[in-house]
Every structure is written in C-alpha cells, then in structure tokens.
Amino acid sequence: MMYKVYLIGFMGCGKSAIGRRLSYLLKMPYYDMDKEIVKIQKRTIPEIFEQEGEEYFRNVxxxxxxxxxxxxxxxxxxxxVAMNEENVQIMRDTGLVLYLDATFHDIWMRxxxxxxxxxxxxxxKGELEQLYKHRKRFYKKAxxxxxxxxNRTLKQITEYAGYQVNRLKGE
Ligand SMILES: Nc1ncnc2c1ncn2[C@@H]1O[C@H](COP(=O)(O)OP(=O)(O)OP(=O)(O)O)[C@@H](O)[C@H]1O
Ligand SMILES: O=C(O)C1=C[C@@H](O)[C@@H](O)[C@H](O)C1
Ligand SMILES: [Mg+2]
Incomplete structure (x- = not known):
C-alpha cells in the first residue's frame, strides 16, 4: 500500500532534520519539498519569491x-504548506501528517x-511571532x-515519530 509520511510545522521546527533521520530509521525514501522545488524551478527559494512573488510559490x-x-x-x-486547504486534503488523503510543535523561542534561535x-x-521578530501564533491553529487542524x-533531542523525536508511523500505518 502506498503510504506517505508528511512532516509539517513552522520554519525551524525540525522538519528537514527529522525527515532525514526518520528516513534512515524506517528505511523509506525521503524528500524535502523545498529542495525538490528548487530542483524543478532551477533557482533558490529567495529567488522564486523575488522574481515571481509568494503567490506563485504557493501554487508551485x-x-x-x-x-x-x-x-x-x-x-x-x-x-x-499546511495553510492551504487543498494541500491539507491531499496530504491527509495520501498518508499520515505529523506536526512538529516547537516553541517560538527555540524556533527563533534556529x-x-x-x-x-x-x-x-x-x-x-515580532512579526514572525505573530505569524507563528496565527499558523499554529492550521498545523493543529491539519x-x-x-x-x-x-527539550527533546533529534534522536528522541525521530524515535517517537517512527513509533507513531509504525503504530498507525495500515489503518
Ligand atoms: N529538537 C532539536 N534539537 C536540536 N536541534 C534541532 C532540533 N530541531 C531542529 N534542530 C535544528 O534546527 C535547525 C532547523 O531545523 P530544520 O532545518 O530541520 O527546520 P525546518 O522545519 O525544515 O525549517 P524550514 O521550514 O525553514 O525548512 C537545524 O539545524 C536542525 O538540526
Ligand atoms: O514558512 C514558510 O512560509 C516557508 C517555509 C520554508 O520551508 C519555505 O517553503 C519558504 O521559505 C516559505
Ligand atoms: Mg526544511
């Protein structure tokens, strides 16, 4: 059965760091959406934002x-990604959605x-904290x-994520 595991959450919450480690733990291939989009678009994310605007990036x-x-x-x-209803629908229809909840303090430092x-x-910093608060409810809903x-290490988070994937797959 086809089964995708999606990691969602605010910038710096650890999606890429955990995704890589979870891939190794579960022996499943791993893709980072930002990196895949950079490959397809042949330019960096700041370049896409600058040249085309945010709305274009959201469509991509x-x-x-x-x-x-x-x-x-x-x-x-x-x-x-989780701010858009269609994106959420696709993710929930094709797999398991894991939200990495980090404090704004930790995120800001990173x-x-x-x-x-x-x-x-x-x-x-203040604007980012507002955005963090605004987005939180979307992540929770998705x-x-x-x-x-x-206060958890990348290893602890990865192991817990792996446990949840094994517990829930096939449901
Ligand atoms: N629990 C943690 N303990 C220690 N370091 C962490 C933890 N979570 C994330 N980090 C570190 O914080 C940095 C940012 O994490 P990462 O790049 O994975 O965030 P992200 O969610 O992918 O962000 P973005 O949405 O911008 O791509 C990385 O250097 C990562 O190793
Ligand atoms: O939180 C966001 O809106 C973004 C997060 C990054 O992963 C990139 O997708 C891009 O920088 C936009
Ligand atoms: Mg990332």
Missing part, C-alpha cells in the same frame, strides 16, 4: 503535492540568522499526530 507547492510520485516515502514540507528563508529576511519537541 500545491502542484508539487498533486503530482509527486506515487510511492511510500517521507516528505518534509515547507513551513507554509532561524534568525538564516538567509535562505525569505519570510525571515522580510519580517521582524495534523493526525502532534509531536512536542521542546
């Missing part, structure tokens, strides 16, 4: 989810100096399972 994300290969795999999504996230580049990450 939805097309990616609609068309991505039909195989069991782990996908770390972009931080904005993302504040990252040049590859246009939304961070173009916002103040997810099957919430994984709390505060």
């Amino acid at each position: 994300e939805t097309e990616f989810l609609q068309n991505f290969r039909n195989e069991s795999c782990i996908i770390s999504t972009g931080g904005g 993302i504040k100096n990252d040049l590859n996230r246009p939304i961070v580049q173009n916002s103040t 997810k099957h399972i919430t994984i709390f990450t505060e």
